[in-house]
Structure formats: structure tokens, C-alpha cells
Amino acid sequence: xxxxxxxxxxxxxxxxxxxxxxxxxxxxxxxxxxxxxxxxxxxxxxxxxxxxxxxxxxxxxxxxxxxxxxxxxxxxxxxxxxxxxxxxxxxxxxxxxxxxxxxxxxxxxxxxxxxxxxxxxxxxxxxxxxxxxxxxxxxxxxxxxxxxxxxxxxxxxxxxxxxxxxxxxxxxxxxxxxxxxxxxxxxxxxxxxxxxxxxxxxxxxxxxxxxxxxxxxxxxxxxxxxxxxxxxxxxxxxxxxxxxxxxxxxxxxxxxxxxxxxxxxxxxxxxxxxxxxxxxxxxxxxxxxxxxxxxxxxxxxxxxxxxxxxxxxxxxxxxxxxxxxxxxxxxxxxxxxxxxx
Amino acid sequence: xxxxxxxxxxxxxxxxxxxxxxxxxxxxxxxxxxxxxxxxxxxxxxxxxxxxxxxxxxxxxxxxxxxxxxxxxxxxxxxxxxxxxxxxxxxxxxxxxxxxxxxxxxxxxxxxxxxxxxxxxxxxxxxxxxxxxxxxxxxxxxxxxxxxxxxxxxxxxxxxxxxxxxxxxxxxxxxxxxxxxxxxxxxxxxxxxxxxxxxxxxxxxxxxxxxxxxxxxxxxxxxxxxxxxxxxxxxxxxxxxxxxxxxxxxxxxxxxxxxxxxxxxxxxxxxxxxxxxxxxxxxxxxxxxxxxxxxxxxxxxxxxxxxxxxxxxxxxxxxxxxxxxxxxxxxxxxxxxxxxx
DNA sequence: CAGAAAAATAAAAACGTTTTTATTTTTACG
DNA sequence: CGTAAAAATAAAAACGTTTTTATTTTTCTG
Numbered sequence: 001x002x003x004x005x006x007x008x009x010x011x012x013x014x015x016x017x018x019x020x021x022x023x024x025x026x027x028x029x030x031x032x033x034x035x036x037x038x039x040x041x042x043x044x045x046x047x048x049x050x051x052x053x054x055x056x057x058x059x060x061x062x063x064x065x066x067x068x069x070x071x072x073x074x075x076x077x078x079x080x081x082x083x084x085x086x087x088x089x090x091x092x093x094x095x096x097x098x099x100x101x102x103x104x105x106x107x108x109x110x111x112x113x114x115x116x117x118x119x120x121x122x123x124x125x126x127x128x129x130x131x132x133x134x135x136x137x138x139x140x141x142x143x144x145x146x147x148x149x150x151x152x153x154x155x156x157x158x159x160x161x162x163x164x165x166x167x168x169x170x171x172x173x174x175x176x177x178x179x180x181x182x183x184x185x186x187x188x189x190x191x192x193x194x195x196x197x198x199x200x201x202x203x204x205x206x207x208x209x210x211x212x213x214x215x216x217x218x219x220x221x222x223x224x225x226x227x228x229x230x231x232x233x234x235x236x237x238x239x240x241x242x243x244x245x246x247x248x249x250x251x252x253x254x255x256x257x258x259x260x261x262x263x264x265x266x267x268x269x270x271x272x273x274x275x276x277x278x279x280x281x282x283x284x285x286x287x288x289x290x291x292x293x294x295x296x297x298x299x300x301x302x303x304x305x306x307x308x309x310x311x312x313x314x315x316x317x318x319x320x321x322x323x324x325x326x327x328x329x330x331x332x333x334x335x336x337x338x339x340x341x
Numbered sequence: 342x343x344x345x346x347x348x349x350x351x352x353x354x355x356x357x358x359x360x361x362x363x364x365x366x367x368x369x370x371x372x373x374x375x376x377x378x379x380x381x382x383x384x385x386x387x388x389x390x391x392x393x394x395x396x397x398x399x400x401x402x403x404x405x406x407x408x409x410x411x412x413x414x415x416x417x418x419x420x421x422x423x424x425x426x427x428x429x430x431x432x433x434x435x436x437x438x439x440x441x442x443x444x445x446x447x448x449x450x451x452x453x454x455x456x457x458x459x460x461x462x463x464x465x466x467x468x469x470x471x472x473x474x475x476x477x478x479x480x481x482x483x484x485x486x487x488x489x490x491x492x493x494x495x496x497x498x499x500x501x502x503x504x505x506x507x508x509x510x511x512x513x514x515x516x517x518x519x520x521x522x523x524x525x526x527x528x529x530x531x532x533x534x535x536x537x538x539x540x541x542x543x544x545x546x547x548x549x550x551x552x553x554x555x556x557x558x559x560x561x562x563x564x565x566x567x568x569x570x571x572x573x574x575x576x577x578x579x580x581x582x583x584x585x586x587x588x589x590x591x592x593x594x595x596x597x598x599x600x601x602x603x604x605x606x607x608x609x610x611x612x613x614x615x616x617x618x619x620x621x622x623x624x625x626x627x628x629x630x631x632x633x634x635x636x637x638x639x640x641x642x643x644x645x646x647x648x649x650x651x652x653x654x655x656x657x658x659x660x661x662x663x664x665x666x667x668x669x670x671x672x673x674x675x676x677x678x679x680x681x682x
Numbered sequence: 683c684a685g686a687a688a689a690a691t692a693a694a695a696a697c698g699t700t701t702t703t704a705t706t707t708t709t710a711c712g
Numbered sequence: 713c714g715t716a717a718a719a720a721t722a723a724a725a726a727c728g729t730t731t732t733t734a735t736t737t738t739t740c741t742g
Contacts, residue, residue, distance in 0.1 A: 061730065062728075063731080100442065282627045286631070362721075365700080365721075381721080
């Protein structure tokens with residue numbers, strides 16, 4: 001039953017011995033760096049093949065000083081958006097010989113970024129942080145290249161990949177207003193978080209632009225989880241007839257789901273009894289009937305571009321423009337009911 | 342503008358010098374291994390604090406021979422199920438001082454598992470593979486502890502974390518049959534993939550159990566992506582009246598979405614014009630109206646348990662039972678229409 | 683064909699740790 | 713107070729590479 005544990009990984013030393021050369025020669029063959037005679041190269045390659053030698057990446061990193069690894073930090077893995085960003089980044093990195101470490105911050109709670117950065121320092125050459133924007137996160141502790149995705153911190157100057165969040169909610173709000181809505185509820189996300197903040201600003205800006213007074217009772221905040229959307233929608237629905245919003249803007253995918261959940265529970269539906277618009281084109285927005293009018297973001301591409309910027313930084317480039325703004329667009333579906341004047 | 346690049350990470354050597362002791366002493370203090378006088382320990386700890394020393398994990402791995410890292414391999418990151426599994430595993434591992442490397446296999450295509458295993462050998466102590474079951478995957482190449490999640494390969498003997506897939510589709514099919522359905526369509530996943538295979542078996546077994554002859558035209562296969570569901574549903578709907586299924590079983594979340602998409606496009610809905618049941622309780626199943634009757638799996642827990650088994654293996658334990666079967670359950674929603682006899 | 687230059691290869695140092703072995707310091711005891 | 717034993721610390725080896733420096737072999741030139 002016992003496996004043979006005398007099994008030791010074959011090292012460059014073994015290859016050297018087998019080929020009858022010095023280990024430095026093997027290294028040079030493998031890295032194609034220096035001049036090596038054809039005869040020697042052949043011998044070495046044969047030895048490598050025969051022994052099934054594979055480089056010890058750790059040892060390589062040790063001496064070269066680079067790990068060829070990137071750390072990706074996301075709030076959690078169950079969110080569609082994060083998944084897509086990871087997907088985009090991972091594909092790009094893998095294709096370029098990079099390896100991806102990953103860590104979740106569980107919605108920024110409990111996790112101390114400083115601890116995280118200490119822990120991964122030395123393990124990764126660079127880092128991609130998704131939505132890492134609350135003040136509590138001290139990115140300065142990470143002394144290597146860093147790219148923020150879907151976040152922006154005006155007071156510092158990091159490389160970022162974003163979309164125009166403010167414009168996004170402006171469009172969503174405008175869409176409701178243009179359909180005759182005046183009492184419009186807002187489901188905001190986490191207060192101190194930058195993306196959410198910009199989206200709230202977009203809502204306010206649209207309201208002001210169209211000369212509608214924003215009503216405090218119609219603005220709800222919390223997390224960017226379902227529950228916040230549910231609570232908000234429940235609160236909206238329990239307002240007296242005249243104060244109740246006829247349309248709602250949810251600033252992200254999960255709060256939108258929360259809204260829909262409450263509606264479903266009460267036998268209501270977005271696009272029937274109430275209008276709903278939201279950020280991010282998730283499954284439920286796309287395929288529920290009627291579909292939800294949303295702002296679609298290029299999620300996979302955001303991950304890819306983030307990785308791209310990071311690798312550029314790692315190779316010593318320093319792109320002029322620090323903020324990379326991606327395109328987003330409004331997708332009109334049946335969830336917005338026109339209201340006759 | 343140029344950053345000061347003379348900045349070198351502080352090493353154990355620097356700490357030793359600062360504290361006026363040998364590096365071995367510093368190491369012993371840090372690892373709390375051997376006896377060190379209180380006075381010396383204090384000096385070392387002070388030096389560590391003053392210099393802000395943090396261990397180089399690479400060097401530690403180099404000499405200890407373990408990386409304290411686990412590799413997670415998933416088909417892709419955009420799938421709900423995978424996201425949850427990752428979430429569960431990552432939390433468990435992180436809490437125990439392990440780091441998580443991650444790699445996607447893009448639905449088993451193009452990616453050569455052997456290449457992947459070569460690449461990560463030496464970088465991780467163990468590996469968690471989600472749905473890695475097609476024959477083409479040669480897990481034997483990975484010579485360290487390995488745990489398969491949501492997969493089973495009868496011919497080999499790996500540690501696995503699964504649910505009873507066959508029973509799952511049996512229940513879904515039975516639910517339709519008990520509601521009077523006789524012509525029941527099946528949207529299968531990838532043929533050679535184990536989980537899909539078991540689920541197809543469950544469908545067939547239920548049909549047989551209730552004495553219904555399975556109809557080849559009512560069984561569709563392909564990938565486990567949306568498109569397969571869409572194609573299948575479209576094909577079902579285009580069958581002549583008498584042959585058209587009155588109920589459909591989709592073997593996973595995305596194919597279910599594909600079915601719903603086609604229905605939505607034609608102004609139809611699951612639970613109205615046709616019945617639909619599926620595997621995995623995704624957003625759309627949960628919150629669309631009516632909701633979809635599904636088999637719910639403990640996704641987060643599957644990730645957590647996988648990680649648990651893996652860490653047990655890493656610490657030398659060899660649990661007797663190699664297959665860990667998790668509980669799953671049928672959730673009844675409005676998508677199944679009772680058919681009068 | 684001698685000698686110098688060029689090419690190829692080998693040897694050694696380095697990366698930052700842990701761990702084993704060796705040395706020094708302290709303690710205990712007669 | 714001298715010495716043996718015990719305790720504490722230091723030194724050195726090792727992990728598997730790359731890279732720099734040193735050495736050997738080959739090629740070229742007159």
C-alpha cells in the first residue's frame with residue numbers, strides 16, 4: 001500500500017550528471033541564453049527528456065527575483081461580475097506564462113489589507129484588486145505594481161480600469177424620467193466605496209438635471225448584496241401611495257436581484273407594477289420576463305485590460321494615462337413602464 | 342519621478358545583524374522552535390519590528406519542501422457553481438494559512454492537463470479539481486494529493502466530493518412524471534463527463550422505473566453551456582404536436598438558462614406552456630416567475646469539504662472513505678405544470 | 683604549427699531561508 | 713574555584729536554480 005517515497009524530484013543536477021556537463025550548461029541550454037555547441041545541446045535535451053526534468057519554479061524565482069505570478073483580490077467569488085473579471089484576467093495572464101494567486105476579502109470586512117499584502121509579498125510580482133476602494137484599504141503597503149479594477153481613489157494615484165459609473169446611473173435614471181417617472185428610488189451600495197459613490201452621484205445628477213427634487217426616503221444604502229436590495233424595495237413599497245416610487249434604480253447586480261426577489265414574493269413584477277433599472281447585465285436581468293433595463297459593462301474585458309496594464313507595469317512600462325475608461329451601454333428591456341402624463 | 346530602487350527587502354540577515362545574533366537564532370525565535378533566552382528573544386523581536394521584516398515565503402518553501410499553497414482547477418469562473426465552490430474552498434484554506442493558486446481549463450478544451458500539472462508542480466502542495474472527469478484528463482500525472490469535486494472516475498481511485506447525481510435527475514424526472522408528464526425531454530451535458538453521465542442515467546432510470554419508453558429525439562447533448570440548452574429547447578419545440586415534450590429536465594444551471602432563454606424569446610414561460618426542472622439553484626431558477634423546480638446542491642460546502650479532505654491528505658491522513666457524498670434536495674417551484682390524465 | 687583570440691564549458695557565488703552540527707556561555711556541584 | 717553538564721548561540725550545510733567569473737577547448741592567423 002505504501003507508495004515508494006524514495007521518489008525525489010529530478011533536479012538540474014541530475015540532468016547535468018546524465019548529460020555529463022555542468023549544471024550551468026544545462027541552465028544555459030534550457031534558457032537558450034548563451035552559446036552552446038549543438039552536440040552539447042542535444043545531449044542535454046536528451047537527458048531532460050529521459051529524466052522528465054521539470055524546473056523548480058520556486059528556485060527560479062528565488063534567484064531571478066520574480067515569481068511570474070499575479071495576485072488577484074476580489075470581494076468574493078459568487079458574484080457574477082467578479083467571476084467574469086477573474087476569467088478575463090486569468091486567460092490573459094495564463095497565455096503569457098503568468099500564474100494567478102487569488103484571495104477574497106469577503107466584502108472588505110474582517111480582512112486587513114495590510115496583513116494580506118504582507119502575506120503575499122514575495123509571492124507575487126503584481127496585484128489586481130477588484131473593487132478595493134474603501135478608505136480602510138491601504139494599498140500603499142503593496143510596494144509593487146498594482147491595478148485597481150472597478151474602483152477609483154481620487155486622493156491617490158493608482159492605475160485603474162473602470163467604466164464611467166456616474167454616467168451609467170445617469171442614463172438609468174434618465175431612462176425612467178424620460179418615461180414619465182418622477183418619484184424614483186435609489187438602491188445604493190456601500191457608502192464609502194468609490195464605484196457605488198459615483199453611481200449615487202449619477203442618480204443625483206440626473207435628478208437635478210431634470211429638475212426633480214431628490215427625496216431622502218427614496219434613497220437606501222447598505223451593502224452590495226441582495227439583502228440591501230430587498231430591504232430597500234420593501235421599504236419603498238411600504239411607503240404611502242403618493243410617496244411610493246414608480247421606478248427604482250439599483251446600483252448593482254445583487255441589489256437588483258434583491259429588489260426582484262421582494263417583488264416576486266408579493267406577486268409583483270418589474271415592468272408591471274413598478275419600473276426597475278440596474279447596473280450589470282446578469283442572468284436574471286437578461287432572461288426574466290420582462291427583462292430588466294440595465295447598464296452593461298464589458299466585464300471579461302475589464303479583467304483582461306487590468307491584467308494587460310499590470311503586465312505592462314511589470315515589464316517596466318509606465319503608461320501615461322492612469323485611468324482606463326471602458327465603454328458601457330444602456331440596454332433597454334421591458335422593465336421600464338411608460339407613465340402617461 | 343523615479344522611485345528609489347535601492348530599496349531591498351529586509352532579510353533575516355538584516356534582522357540578525359540588527360539584533361546582534363546569528364540568523365539561525367532569528368529563525369528559531371520566529372518559528373518558536375528551540376530554547377532561546379528571554380533577553381535574546383526580546384532583542385530579535387524588536388529588530389523584526391523595527392525593520393518591518395517579513396519572511397520570504399519562497400525561501401521557506403525552498404528549504405521546507407512545502408509551499409503551503411493549493412492549486413484549484415475549475416472549468417471557468419463565470420459559472421455560479423464554480424464560484425461558490427471556490428468561495429468555500431478559499432475561505433477554508435485561507436483560515437488555515439494556505440494560499441490558493443487558480444487555473445481555469447476553459448471547459449476542458451485546449452488545455453492539456455499534463456502541461457498544467459507540470460507547470461504547477463512544485464508550486465502547490467495539493468490540488469482541487471472541479472469537474473475534472475473526462476478521460477482525457479490524466480490526473481495520475483499529479484503526484485501529490487488530489488481531490489476531485491463534482492466528479493468521479495470509477496476506474497481510478499481518487500478522493501472525491503460529490504452529490505448523488507443520478508438520484509438528482511431521478512427526482513427531477515419523477516417530479517414531472519408524477520405530475521402526469523410522459524414525454525419528457527432531457528438536456529444532457531458533455532457526453533464523456535462523469536457528473537453529466539450520472540445525471541443522464543438518473544433520467545433514464547426514472548423513465549424506466551415508471552415504465553416510460555425513452556425517446557431518442559427527446560435527448561440532447563453538447564456542452565454544459567447555455568447554447569446547448571437553447572439548441573435543445575428549440576429542437577424540442579419544433580417537434581410535431583404529438584412528439585413535443587411537455588416537460589424538460591436540464592442537467593445543469595447554464596443549459597437550464599439556455600432553455601429559459603428560448604422560451605422567453607418565443608413569449609413562452611416555464612410553468613406556463615411547458616414544464617421545466619433542472620440541476621442547481623441559480624438566480625434565474627430562484628427568482629424568475631414562476632420559479633424553477635431544481636435540485637439544490639450545497640455548493641459552498643462542497644468547496645469547503647474538498648479543501649478539508651485535501652488538507653487532511655496533506656497532513657498525512659488517509660481517510661478510509663474516498664467518496665464523500667453530500668446531501669442535495671429537490672426544491673419544488675412553479676415550473677412544473679400538473680397534467681390532467 | 684605556435685600563439686592569440688574566440689568559443690565553449692565549468693566552477694563558484696548568490697538568492698533567503700531552515701536545520702543540523704559545532705562552539706561558546708552559563709549553571710551546577712563537589 | 714575548577715570542571716562537567718546543560719543551555720544558549722553560532723556556524724555551516726542544504727534547498728534548486730541563475731549568473732558571474734574562471735578555466736579549458738577550439739579556431740584562426742601568420
